[in-house]
Amino acid sequence: MAVTADDLTPAEHALYLAALSNGGHLAAPPAAGPGADSGADSAALAGLLARGLFAPGAAGYAAVDPRAAGDRLAAGLRGEATRLLVRAENLPDALAPLTAAYDAAHQGPESHHVEGRDAIRHRISQLLAECQEELLTAQPGPHWAVTLEPALSQDLPLLMTGRRMRTIYQPAARRRPAVVEYAGAVTRHGSRIRLLDEPFDRTIIVDRSTAVVSARSDHGAAAFITDRATVAALVAVFERDWSRAAAVDWSATPHRAATRITGLLARGLTQGAIATRLGLSERTVAAHIARLRDRHGAQTLFQLGWRMRGEGDG
Known part of the structure; x- marks a missing residue:
């Protein structure tokens, strides 16, 4: 994976700005001020060197123009992108033996x-x-x-x-x-x-x-x-x-389920039996039954079936 300049850490950013405030130079190794973390400064320096934003000099390190460093990093990314595109183009050929085996196992010639x-x-x-x-x-x-x-x-x-x-x-x-x-x-x-x-x-x-x-x-x-x-x-x-x-218009036909549920309830079938008979989920049947209970003022399925006698479609 190529090193990029778009993920500078706060420590790297601060160290680069510190070098610019010192005329573009940084002593070697980085000086640690009161309360500073010299390990973090060393890691930031290593990151800036890897990105080409610092270059070693006779008395330490010199800040490099970000434009020049950016051009080098961009060239590396373009090269990596080209390699990935080539891999993507070659992938079908690489998988061709597996594809042929899959087709032979599942499809056959005709x-x-x-x-x-x-x-x-x-x-x-x-x-x-x-x-x-x-x-x-x-x-x-x-x-x-x-x-x-x-x-x-x-x-x-x-x-x-x-x-x-x-x-x-x-x-x-x-x-x-x-x-x-x-x-x-x-x-x-x-x-x-x-x-x-x-x-x-x-x-x-x-x-x-x-x-x-x-x-x-x-x-x-x-x-x-x-x-x-x-x-x-x-x-x-x-x-x-x-x-x-x-x-x-299938949106106009769901009432048929309620009609069938009404008929089966009147015949004494349970909620589970109705769901199995009609090929519906028990949750769907339960929702229909709840609406029927409200309409008929029934507290139990027995009461509901009794009050609905004569309404079923058989």
């Missing part, structure tokens, strides 16, 4: 299959961490409540760092409180979610370069595809479906 839900989720998490621009997802099917909580923890950081997201659901998603809660959260940060009332396949496309599709009907295996022509064809299918899908 596609590879991953077995098991945990392994699939792990590989998708890796892809999302590498996403640079855009995530496209088509998500039919009944597995929303299981997957939305980890999805939210992955998707919000993507959106908050400028990446784009578009998702297609089927209309049944609008009746799922967990989906409504997730959609409201991500659309507030720029995600776009539409509903398509026709069959489509589960697909994830990252940066239009890697696609993930189900490889078995039970979604226990997935194909990770990097072949450009195949990925381009899947992007075209997504764009076709997106153009036919309907936009939804």
